[in-house]
Amino acid sequence: MNQVDTSQKVVLITGCATGLGKALVETLSRNPAYKIVVTARSHRLEHLRELFQESDKLLIRELDVTNESNVYSLVNEIANLWGRIDVLVNNAGICYRSVVEHMDRESEMIQLETNYLGPMSLIRSVLPIMREQMNGHIINISSVSGMVSMPTMASYSASKHALEGATESLWYEAKPYGIKVSLVEPGFINSDSFKNILLPKKAKLSAKLKGPHSEYYNSMSPFIESLMKWAFATPESIAHKVEKLIERKNPPLRLRVTLDAVVFSILRKLLPEFMFHKVMFLLLPGSRLWGHRSYFGNRVRAKKINSSAHA
Structure with a gap:
């Protein structure tokens, strides 16, 4: 093992090809304090x-977070x-949009393996190292969906x-x-991730x-696409907040990094649960008409058929 250099922090980031991961690499690579x-x-x-170009302070490596042997x-x-x-920084993620009735087990497992089981494998693999160092910082990129559930996002x-x-x-x-240990909770980000x-x-x-x-x-x-297009937060602005989070001596457990995430957290505290929902x-757009075509429409047609049959 090479002589340990503690003058620079070694940062492992997942999901760096696009979005927040890419922006975070760009931000941290400009800071000489990091490898x-x-x-x-x-x-x-x-x-x-x-x-990105590899150097003595930047490595590019393949990582499938769902492959435990690859992780270790x-x-x-x-x-x-x-x-x-x-x-x-556990940033890699995947998003399936579906109502509960349409979700299948295979898609469900891919979702869980990427967004939950994969990050937990990485955490388990780095914890012994950080424990021996008596120092370290685990940052999990969560979402406003981690505190507020929406239809088609179960x-x-x-x-x-x-x-x-x-x-x-x-x-x-x-x-x-x-x-x-920190959770970063972004809401809508002005990007093409949709x-x-x-x-x-x-x-x-x-x-x-x-x-x-x-x-x-x-x-x-x-609705979600329009909210993302109008959002003030960008991957770059959030990357700067994550950099500041890394630099903090006593970082918070939760950091809400977009305005909507802050608003949702306040509303959940202020409103009784029944009122909030x-x-x-x-x-939500069109919510008052949800079910009218698929459920009530079918019920009306069935009623007409039954009436005709008895006539």
């Missing part, structure tokens, strides 16, 4: 090498090369709720060893054929 391990899945590596192999490589890992919200719960427990467990949204097979079919629940997709998708439902 960075930049990662993405195999099909994004070529793109990653076009964006990379962490061991970093520990052998640079002797330490000071900051882990699976995504479930994965982020799981990450939030585990991170809160970890905060208590890691604190005696000098390891800091183009990466995935739909399971049943959701695609329903949206295409205007089947049951298609009204949810037809109203929620444009009622207000949220009424504010």
Whole structure:
């Protein structure tokens, strides 16, 4: 093992090919205080090498967070090369949009493996290193969906709720060893990430054929896209906030980094639960008509058929 250099923090970041991960690498690479391990899945590596150039302070490596052997192999490589890992940023994620009825087990597992089980594997792999150092910082990129669930986002919200719960427990467990733990909670970000949204097979079919629940997709998708286009927060602005979070001596457990995330957290505290959900439902576009075509329409047609049969 090489002689350990403690003059620079070693930062491991997942999901660096686009969005916040890319912006975070760009931000931290300008700061001489950091050595960075930049990662993405195999099909994004070529793109990653076009964006960044390897040096004595920046490594580009393949990482599939759902592959536990890949996770432990990379962490061991970093520990052998640079002797330490000071900051882990779990940023890689995936988003399936679907009502609960249309979600399938395969898509559900991909969602959980990427957004929850993968980050937990990384955390388990770096914890012994940080514990021996008596120092470290684990940063999990969560979402406003980790505190507020929305229609067509059940699976995504479930994965982020799981990450939030585990991170809160970890905060208590890691604190005696000098390891800091933080959740970063962005809401709507002005980016093209909505183009990466995935739909399971049943959701695609329903949206295409205007089947049951298609009204949810037809109203929620444009609504979310418009909110993202009008959002003030950008991947770059959030990356700067994450950099400041890393630099803080006593970072908070939760950091809400967009205005809507702050507003949602305040509303959840101020409003009784029944009122909060009622207000949220009424504010969603077209919500008063949801179910009319798929449920009430079918019921009316069935009633007419039965009436005709008895006539």
